Amino acid sequence: MNERPKIRVLLIDNHPLVLDGLKAVLETFDHIEVTGTAGLAQIGLDIARQIQPQVVLMDINMPKLSGIDAIELFRNELPQTRVVMLSMHDSREYISSSVMHGAAGYVLKDVSTDEIVAAIETVADGGTYFSSGVFDALMGERAEEGSDPLTPRERDILGLIVAGRSNREIAEALGISSATAETHRKNLKRKLGITTTAGLIRYALDHGIVSKVDKI
Numbered sequence: 001m002n003e004r005p006k007i008r009v010l011l012i013d014n015h016p017l018v019l020d021g022l023k024a025v026l027e028t029f030d031h032i033e034v035t036g037t038a039g040l041a042q043i044g045l046d047i048a049r050q051i052q053p054q055v056v057l058m059d060i061n062m063p064k065l066s067g068i069d070a071i072e073l074f075r076n077e078l079p080q081t082r083v084v085m086l087s088m089h090d091s092r093e094y095i096s097s098s099v100m101h102g103a104a105g106y107v108l109k110d111v112s113t114d115e116i117v118a119a120i121e122t123v124a125d126g127g128t129y130f131s132s133g134v135f136d137a138l139m140g141e142r143a144e145e146g147s148d149p150l151t152p153r154e155r156d157i158l159g160l161i162v163a164g165r166s167n168r169e170i171a172e173a174l175g176i177s178s179a180t181a182e183t184h185r186k187n188l189k190r191k192l193g194i195t196t197t198a199g200l201i202r203y204a205l206d207h208g209i210v211s212k213v214d215k216i
Helices: 016-026 041-051 067-077 092-101 113-124 132-141 152-162 167-174 178-192 197-206
Strands: 007-012 032-038 055-058 082-087 105-108
Touching: 007 016, 007 041, 007 113, 016 032, 016 113, 032 041, 041 055, 041 067, 055 067, 055 113, 067 082, 067 092, 082 092, 082 113, 092 105, 092 197, 105 113, 105 132, 152 167, 152 178, 152 197, 167 178, 178 197
Parallel strands: 007 032, 007 055, 055 082, 082 105
Antiparallel strands: none
16 A cells, blocks of 8 residues: 655744644654744745745744735745645634635644644645634624525535535536536636635635535
8 A cells, every 4th residue: 555645844933832833743644744944934935945845834923924925925936835824813804815815724723733634635635624613713703695696506516616626526526527517616706706716715715605525
């Protein structure tokens, strides 16, 4: 049986105790390799250019360059590197802003180590990951916005898009063709007036739409 290749991870946080503790915990997992740490986002970006990590775990509130502003720099310079925000903040504004800037995930700092590892694995495989606490916060803050414009099937499609599934994977999960899955994706964007996948993810977060099929 082939072992899973190690996932190269870069940690960025301006609190040394957080960096040291997270590094020590993650290094107990054989399939995760912490290839670097940084206390500033700009320094983290400089390190990332050299080591090419698959996943960056980054805090939001940091001096000089915030984690949210740094997301776009990572995406522009290192498009193969996926960024997960690891934060103590569960406000909808922080979460939505992170998504719109291109974060592949958002995990609260009080989650278990297993959930942080699950986030790393999911985004390394090309998916998106938002911890249960993030969804709870979004649903708790959700304003009354009238009736839901989406059909149950459209909500299923959107949930799978949030989970990072391709048209082929959506088709397999729902028993439809890839062409039909692509049509549903286009219709969702047209109905909601959204032009990007990031926009669809933000809509799902803002409206508390949680995928129940992320294990398919």
